[in-house]
Amino acid sequence: MHGSRPREPTGRVGRDVGLSKRDIVAGTSNFFDGLGSESDSTGGGRSSVRDLLYDAERRLTAAGVPSPQADAAWLMAWVLNVPRNRLFLHDEPSPAQRMEFEKAVARRLSRVPLQHITGRAAFRRIDVAVGPGVFIPRPETELIAEAGVRVLREADGGTAVDLCSGSGAVGLSLALEAPGSTVYLVELDDAAVEWTRRNVTDFGRDLAAAGSRVEVLHADAGDVAEAGNPLSSLASCVDVVVANPPYIPDAMVPREVEVRDHDPAVALFGGDDGLDVVRRIARTAAVLLRPGGLLAVEHADVQGPDAPGGGVVGVLRSLTLDEELASMVPGVPGAPVFGSVTDRLDLAGLPRFTLATRLAG
């Protein structure tokens, strides 16, 4: 418990971070089943993959690491450079591998995120490079990517904008899964945008094979569409805008050490109610989206329609074409910007993202 500290939103804050949905669905709780009992251990040797994993899991559990069994297995797979489901076909690790595994476990025991140790985070069909300075993509964010991919595929050569792109996991997924698309990735933070660029470069060949184009913009998602800014020429032309913005209220303290100490603050906190960046993103999307285009925004489970003011649904429903917006896009001043505003649940059944369609104005 955290004494008087407010509860953080669940979701991005400390679930099975970075493990893909597939891993969660497959379940890891019986990972060591069928591998012999503890009494099979080699006693003094303790050097087989099984024994090393068992020992690591025990220590990670004692240290309160959230997913000890899975993490031990991921670290071993990384050290041995084999897929996780081939771990137990591997010969006894060499002394150098044992030492490397021990170092990795020690880092995890000190609550360095698994993905910072391995340097990779799984997301949909890809895994991206991550490390200090960039937010680790989470499984629940795969849902807004899914919404974006669907729209882009229908558009056949459509255009998308990923606001608050971080590692680029969402925008890259869109571009790779919707061949022939053009995707703009917008990231404000100096350190994070280096990771965006790195991942876009790393996936260059796959993007070319998909016939998709990706452009990285080091810019503020809130004003990137304003006159004279890089995306102003796309006004009313974009098929889909996706965003996983910072959305934790400033006063909240993430419970998970990994989040608190390793995810950048600029990626987490979004003002008093957490929705400051969401409000600005809504205006950017209002300018960029074509009539009928889709906005998909992730939010905390406490920012669903039952939140005070209706959460993100409330923000999007209440946005009208004010003087500033009317100067950038056609439409009747005062008209609502978004229609079909609906909130969606994540795989844990919690309110997690909002979808809205740009009205014709």
Ligand SMILES: C[S@@+](CC[C@H](N)C(=O)[O-])C[C@H]1O[C@@H](n2cnc3c(N)ncnc32)[C@H](O)[C@@H]1O
């Ligand atoms: C929660 S992270 C999401 C990153 C990535 N989209 C993902 O899902 O893994 C939010 C990202 O938004 C960036 N960010 C924060 N404020 C921003 C702004 N005003 N404009 C653009 N990016 C911003 C942060 O630096 C961070 O990389």
